[in-house]
Amino acid sequence: MLLAVDLVILTLRGPSLHVLLIERGVEPHQGALALPGGFLRDLDEDILAAAQRELTEEAGLSEVPHLEPLGFYGEPGRDPRGRVVSAAYLAVAPRLPEPVAGTDAAEAWWRPVDDVLSARLHLAFDHRRMVAEGVERARVKLEHSALATAFCRETFTISELQQVYEAVWDVRLDPRNFYRKVQKAEGFIVPAGPMRRTENGRPARLFKAGPMQTLYPPMARSAQ
Amino acid sequence: MLLAVDLVILTLRGPSLHVLLIERGVEPHQGALALPGGFLRDLDEDILAAAQRELTEEAGLSEVPHLEPLGFYGEPGRDPRGRVVSAAYLAVAPRLPEPVAGTDAAEAWWRPVDDVLSARLHLAFDHRRMVAEGVERARVKLEHSALATAFCRETFTISELQQVYEAVWDVRLDPRNFYRKVQKAEGFIVPAGPMRRTENGRPARLFKAGPMQTLYPPMARSAQ
DNA sequence: GGAATAGTGTCTTTGAGACATTATATC
DNA sequence: GATATAATGTCTCAAAGACACTATTCC
Numbered sequence: 001m002l003l004a005v006d007l008v009i010l011t012l013r014g015p016s017l018h019v020l021l022i023e024r025g026v027e028p029h030q031g032a033l034a035l036p037g038g039f040l041r042d043l044d045e046d047i048l049a050a051a052q053r054e055l056t057e058e059a060g061l062s063e064v065p066h067l068e069p070l071g072f073y074g075e076p077g078r079d080p081r082g083r084v085v086s087a088a089y090l091a092v093a094p095r096l097p098e099p100v101a102g103t104d105a106a107e108a109w110w111r112p113v114d115d116v117l118s119a120r121l122h123l124a125f126d127h128r129r130m131v132a133e134g135v136e137r138a139r140v141k142l143e144h145s146a147l148a149t150a151f152c153r154e155t156f157t158i159s160e161l162q163q164v165y166e167a168v169w170d171v172r173l174d175p176r177n178f179y180r181k182v183q184k185a186e187g188f189i190v191p192a193g194p195m196r197r198t199e200n201g202r203p204a205r206l207f208k209a210g211p212m213q214t215l216y217p218p219m220a221r222s223a224q
Numbered sequence: 225m226l227l228a229v230d231l232v233i234l235t236l237r238g239p240s241l242h243v244l245l246i247e248r249g250v251e252p253h254q255g256a257l258a259l260p261g262g263f264l265r266d267l268d269e270d271i272l273a274a275a276q277r278e279l280t281e282e283a284g285l286s287e288v289p290h291l292e293p294l295g296f297y298g299e300p301g302r303d304p305r306g307r308v309v310s311a312a313y314l315a316v317a318p319r320l321p322e323p324v325a326g327t328d329a330a331e332a333w334w335r336p337v338d339d340v341l342s343a344r345l346h347l348a349f350d351h352r353r354m355v356a357e358g359v360e361r362a363r364v365k366l367e368h369s370a371l372a373t374a375f376c377r378e379t380f381t382i383s384e385l386q387q388v389y390e391a392v393w394d395v396r397l398d399p400r401n402f403y404r405k406v407q408k409a410e411g412f413i414v415p416a417g418p419m420r421r422t423e424n425g426r427p428a429r430l431f432k433a434g435p436m437q438t439l440y441p442p443m444a445r446s447a448q
Numbered sequence: 449g450g451a452a453t454a455g456t457g458t459c460t461t462t463g464a465g466a467c468a469t470t471a472t473a474t475c
Numbered sequence: 476g477a478t479a480t481a482a483t484g485t486c487t488c489a490a491a492g493a494c495a496c497t498a499t500t501c502c
Contacts, residue, residue, distance in 0.1 A: 001227055003225055040225075043306075069295055071293055071296070074227070074270075076269075083267045157454090159453080174493075174494085175453085175455090179454085184490090201452040201501075202452080203500065204455090220444075220490095383480080398465065399481080400483080403483085404483085425472080425481070426472040426474095427473060429481085429482090
């Protein structure tokens with residue numbers, strides 16, 4: 001039996017949620033889109049270490065964000081090479097650099113998760129299910145944890161933070177109510193210097209991630 | 225590398241949450257308490273099927289409830305027999321019968337999860353962590369899903385449903401507010417016949433699980 | 449000034465929780 | 476009758492959402 005790792009790396013590009021995909025350079029499913037990942041190099045390799053190694057090798061991403069266990073996928077027949085059990089990891093990151101294809105991967109891109117979930121893009125193995133479960137995990141975590149700041153740069157405006165929620169939840173939020181709500185969550189965000197940034201209109205205050213990882217009150221999603 | 229399954233089976237006994245434990249009948253950790261589980265019999269065995277087989281073999285439980293993937297545990301060194309990766313499954317069940325010890329298990333019992341989490345009971349391997357993550361998963365799922373009905377018999381009173389929430393969340397709830405709240409969640413519970421049951425005081429209406437798996441409005445836990 | 453975004457204030461509706469009250473059973 | 480639990484109603488407070496309004500920048 002073989003143990004593999006697969007990685008669901010989510011980021012924000014423009015207004016929508018994207019996932020890191022590679023074009024497989026080797027069989028099986030050569031030429032198909034897939035999540036980055038691969039077999040453990042040897043039986044003593046730590047699974048988490050293998051995940052980070054694959055991310056560097058296949059997509060040239062060295063500044064790897066925090067990886068969190070997502071699930072395991074072990075149905076017989078999910079891989080034509082025989083019995084393969086995959087450990088899937090999830091990570092969420094601010095605008096990462098363009099990925100670079102590496103060994104075993106002919107190409108690497110950020111692709112909108114919507115294209116994956118709606119099956120406009122077809123993924124090898126059972127990777128579409130992994131993406132779906134990763135996105136759902138992120139949605140839930142946005143409510144009660146400070147995960148949203150992990151999508152942002154070190155400092156960010158409240159409007160940028162709002163865009164994270166809108167992209168991941170795929171909803172529209174009222175900026176004014178969002179402003180109050182996010183400020184009310186104790187320790188979620190803290191002011192970051194007197195500096196300001198500008199794009200269009202009045203400059204906004206900058207904030208950085210606060211000390212609290214658990215939000216109270218939570219950022220509750222309404223009826224969906 | 226070896227693949228194992230471990231099972232976190234939760235049930236309600238009296239007023240508190242219990243977990244199914246066995247006394248290991250073989251090395252390593254012979255005589256120690258542990259979760260039911262074991263190695264896949266052969267490389268083509270489905271993981272879920274192996275989980276159900278172990279449950280029957282080690283604890284004599286045939287009416288196995290719905291098993292849901294909880295996580296994977298693969299740190300090198302977690303098992304003295306070498307590189308073992310465990311797939312943990314979670315299940316939640318109404319009053320199950322007393323377990324019966326089987327092969328590989330000298331004994332099997334229901335034990336209060338509090339005794340496990342507080343380390344009054346010591347578990348082999350990293351099984352305490354599995355129990356902790358299973359309980360936390362159940363706590364979260366109680367809020368937004370109809371999981372609570374899985375702890376009950378086919379028909380139940382609202383008071384019995386409340387006891388589920390109180391046991392899993394380890395809180396006291398106001399019966400009157402709980403009554404209204406649970407009724408307001410669309411499709412959570414539906415009346416089950418005109419029958420009534422009695423223990424002490426006015427007989428209560430009977431309900432059964434409704435069609436909705438996702439609760440709206442959710443049964444929000446307050447600040448903790 | 450006009451356009452655009454940032455930030456504040458206020459009103460209404462809704463749900464959560466405290467708790468009084470009535471209903472129906474056993475003893 | 477007393478007691479216990481079921482079920483309903485009412486009140487208060489707080490959070491959510493709608494939205495008017497002011498503030499500060501660029502053009």
